[in-house]
Amino acid sequence: MLPPIFISQAEDITVKVGDTLYVTTPNVSKVTTGDPRILKVTQARNDGSASYAPGAAVVGAGTTTFSVYGGITNSVMYVVNVTAK
Numbered sequence: 001m002l003p004p005i006f007i008s009q010a011e012d013i014t015v016k017v018g019d020t021l022y023v024t025t026p027n028v029s030k031v032t033t034g035d036p037r038i039l040k041v042t043q044a045r046n047d048g049s050a051s052y053a054p055g056a057a058v059v060g061a062g063t064t065t066f067s068v069y070g071g072i073t074n075s076v077m078y079v080v081n082v083t084a085k
Contacts, residue, residue, distance in 0.1 A: 004055065007068070010015035010078035016085055019058040021066060025077065028054050028070040038084050058084045 004017060004022035005015060007078040015021070021039070023031060031054040040057040046052070066080040 004043060007055070007066070007080055010080060012014050012081045012083070014083045014085065017061055019056050021058070021082075021083075022055045023053055023068055023079075025068060025070070028068055028077070029074050030069045031036075031055065032058065032067045032069070033064055033069075035062060036054040038062045039066055039082065058082075061085055 002019060004020040005013065006024050008024045009019050012042045028044060030043055031041050033041050033056060038060045040059045042054060044052060044054040061084050063083050066082050068077045069075060070077050
């Protein structure tokens, strides 16, 4: 299993199918993708025994966006441009 790619700001990244994105920014309310055929997003959650940060699995090749929302207004905090190979 490959280590995750940590996301904390707007940037352009190139990843491989099979990689995982892990958001380290505090106060994130949700994450979205422009193309679910490329990124399978997971929302932040707490199952009672552990807390999980939001992120995404790279499931296909192509180019898309990964948007991170949060803060008091629940608006876009930043967007990551993702190229998956």
